[in-house]
Amino acid sequence: MALRLSLDETDELLFKAGFALSNSSPFDIICAHYIRNGVYDVMTINQALYAYDQPLLGS
Numbered sequence: 001m002a003l004r005l006s007l008d009e010t011d012e013l014l015f016k017a018g019f020a021l022s023n024s025s026p027f028d029i030i031c032a033h034y035i036r037n038g039v040y041d042v043m044t045i046n047q048a049l050y051a052y053d054q055p056l057l058g059s
Helices: 007-016 026-036 042-051
Strands: none
Touching: 007 026, 026 042
16 A cells, blocks of 8 residues: 555556455455555555454554
């Protein structure tokens, strides 16, 4: 989130590191939603993650 990358840039960075966002993971779906909409505020994202009982960013 700190890099403020677009979703495409995020996908490319994760791919180069051997990872990918999944369409079946609630954590990944929530993070992708906020990235797609240009929202990089960790507190805002963590509130959504908490609401869906997902691990928080930075924990």
